[in-house]
Amino acid sequence: QSSSLTSIEIPASVKELGESAFLYCFYLKTVTFKGTALKEIKGRTFFDAWALETITIPDGVTTIGESAFEGCTSLKTVSLPNSVTEIQKHAFINCALEKLVIPDGTTSIEEDVFACDNLETVYIPASVTYINKYAFKYCLNVTIVAPAGSYAETFAKTNKIPFQAL
Numbered sequence: 001q002s003s004s005l006t007s008i009e010i011p012a013s014v015k016e017l018g019e020s021a022f023l024y025c026f027y028l029k030t031v032t033f034k035g036t037a038l039k040e041i042k043g044r045t046f047f048d049a050w051a052l053e054t055i056t057i058p059d060g061v062t063t064i065g066e067s068a069f070e071g072c073t074s075l076k077t078v079s080l081p082n083s084v085t086e087i088q089k090h091a092f093i094n095c096a097l098e099k100l101v102i103p104d105g106t107t108s109i110e111e112d113v114f115a116c117d118n119l120e121t122v123y124i125p126a127s128v129t130y131i132n133k134y135a136f137k138y139c140l141n142v143t144i145v146a147p148a149g150s151y152a153e154t155f156a157k158t159n160k161i162p163f164q165a166l
Helices: 151-158
Strands: 007-010 030-033 054-056 077-079 099-101 121-123 143-146 163-165
Touching: 143 151, 151 163
Parallel strands: 007 030, 054 077, 099 121, 121 143, 143 163
Antiparallel strands: none
């Protein structure tokens, strides 16, 4: 925790970031990953990093942990690698995301993952076979874009969320 940290570079030698590693680093604006040793962005890693605007998750990360980016109110852009298979609950709650591409290989989207009122478009691959009914809570203007006949299409129609086929 640091109120003055604005930038950090995480070297390839780092294999794990502890849970809540950058909790309440309000002014953290830039995070650069140098390498791919990380396997997970643990729970609350960047919780309330208000100034964080964009982040590219390195290849090799398989899990975005619970509340990993919760409260990152300036976070507009997240690039997820194809290695991500799980996005846990509250991962991006109260962020400024407008668009997100869920990578191929992701199988589940948990509760309140995208409770972001700015979210307009989510691209969901055919590999997703579970979406919690509250995954898009508070996303009043979201459109789900996914392959026709996919679980995402069924989910969108069941929950009266606009759907666009790829």
